[in-house]
Amino acid sequence: MSNTENHHQLASSLDCPAVTGSPVLERVTPHNTDVGGIEVNRVLPRRQRRVIGAWCFLDHIGPVSGREIDLHVGAHPHISLQTFTWMMQGEILHRDSLGTEQVIRPGQVNLMTAGRGIAHTEDSVAGQNAIHAAQLWIALPKEHADTEPSFDHYPDLPHWREQNVDMTLLIGGYGARTAPTKSFSPLVGVDLQVVQAGQTNLELRSDFEYGLLPLQGDWKIESEIFAENDLAYLGCGRTHLRVESPANGRALLVGGAPLKHEVLIWWNFVSHSRAAIIQAQRDWEADNKSRFADVPGATKRLSPPPIPWQE
Ligand code: MN
Numbered sequence: 001m002s003n004t005e006n007h008h009q010l011a012s013s014l015d016c017p018a019v020t021g022s023p024v025l026e027r028v029t030p031h032n033t034d035v036g037g038i039e040v041n042r043v044l045p046r047r048q049r050r051v052i053g054a055w056c057f058l059d060h061i062g063p064v065s066g067r068e069i070d071l072h073v074g075a076h077p078h079i080s081l082q083t084f085t086w087m088m089q090g091e092i093l094h095r096d097s098l099g100t101e102q103v104i105r106p107g108q109v110n111l112m113t114a115g116r117g118i119a120h121t122e123d124s125v126a127g128q129n130a131i132h133a134a135q136l137w138i139a140l141p142k143e144h145a146d147t148e149p150s151f152d153h154y155p156d157l158p159h160w161r162e163q164n165v166d167m168t169l170l171i172g173g174y175g176a177r178t179a180p181t182k183s184f185s186p187l188v189g190v191d192l193q194v195v196q197a198g199q200t201n202l203e204l205r206s207d208f209e210y211g212l213l214p215l216q217g218d219w220k221i222e223s224e225i226f227a228e229n230d231l232a233y234l235g236c237g238r239t240h241l242r243v244e245s246p247a248n249g250r251a252l253l254v255g256g257a258p259l260k261h262e263v264l265i266w267w268n269f270v271s272h273s274r275a276a277i278i279q280a281q282r283d284w285e286a287d288n289k290s291r292f293a294d295v296p297g298a299t300k301r302l303s304p305p306p307i308p309w310q311e
Contacts, residue, residue: 002076002302003057003268024235025222028211030060038064038071038131041229043213045265049233052211053256054185056081056263056270057137060215060229063089065130073122074300077284077292078114079277080145081270082138082184085110086170086191088215088250090131096120097293100151109154109170111181115140115147117280117291121298134215134252136189139263142272144184154181164198165245167191172256175203187256194249202241202253210234210255212241217249267304274309281307 028049030041044058045051069090085092087104094102094110097119104110112120124131140147158169158177167174171181172188179189188208192200194217204210212221212232219226221243226232234241236258245251261272269277281304283291 002073003265023237024233025224026233026235027224027226028231028233030229030231038062038069043229043231044136049211049231051139051259051263052209052233052254053187054139054141054259055136055187055211055254055256056139056265057135058213058254059135060213061131061133061135063130063132063216065089067129069124069128069131071122071124071131072300074302075119075121075295075298076268076302077117077119077280078112079117079269079271079280080140081114082140082182083110083112083114083120084136084138084171084189086134086136086189086252088132088134088191090128090133091125092133093123093125094120094151095295095297096151097295098149098151099296101296102151102153104153105155107155107157107159107168109157109181111152111154113140113147113150113152113182115145115149117283118149119284119292119295121295136254137270138183138185138187139259139270141185141259142261145271145276147184150182152182154179157181161195163200164194164196165200166193166195168193185257185259188254190253192245192249192251192253194245194247197245197247197249200243200245202243204234204238204241204255206237206239207257208255209236209258210238210241210253212243213252213254215250215252217246219246219249219251220244266308278307278309
């Protein structure tokens with residue numbers, strides 16, 4: 001997806017303050033926005049919380065049903081991040097400047113590593129009347145910021161039933177399981193789909209910070225209820241988390257090792273450096289095809305707002 005908001009974000013997570021202290025439970029409320037004609041809840045970045053590990057952007061798309069889905073995000077560039085798409089309902093066609101063309105279906109992850117630069121489009125597949133997805137961005141650590149761009153599709157992810165929940169491991173490790181998904185820093189993503197309402201005990205790592213996002217239903221965490229799209233930020237220092245999962249509930253658990261450097265987000269660019277973002281924007285505006293090649297089939301090219309910083 002594309003970030004259409006006109007303000008820049010300073011996403012910063014230095015040492016996790018909770019590692020040596022008590023874990024936290026903070027409510028992060030989403031911002032409702034529109035991406036390519038579909039309503040989405042933007043959960044990260046928010047003023048209260050910029051990043052969770054290397055996760056620096058989280059859009060919850062839908063669920064929308066009962067009407068024709070007409071989602072079209074024109075060609076736009078990314079740098080120094082991975083776009084991570086988790087599909088729960090509907091289909092989206094991804095095309096990028098490497099020549100990739102990949103439809104993503106429910107239960108699958110698409111992962112685009114932007115590295116030094118890539119451009120892509122995303123379009124709903126004609127004739128569908130429901131969509132439910134999450135798209136997240138993962139900031140690349142400084143030492144991998146300019147890696148070669150690549151695209152990976154994961155149709156088969158570890159999937160199992162545990163306690164009262166069907167779990168899918170989207171990236172990283174959970175218990176004895178490891179997902180095949182390519183990552184550049186220690187992180188995890190797990191989809192939780194409730195089979196039967198009840199208590200669920202989640203295994204956490206004390207050196208990771210975590211967030212639990214209810215996608216459907218009201219989830220009880222400690223003594224607090226978190227409704228759909230209200231992110232529960234958990235901090236670091238936990239080895240497990242007991243939650244009350246609702247009937248037909250669904251949630252996304254994301255976590256990771258706190259980043260060692262600041263992350264700047266401007267439009268669709270992520271970097272530790274303003275100069276790198278300014279250069280990427282110039283290259284996109286100048287249609288520098290050696291950095292951002294054309295996306296086959298693209299009919300629209302998105303333009304960034306003016307850079308907000310003095311050069
Ligand atoms: Mn995008």
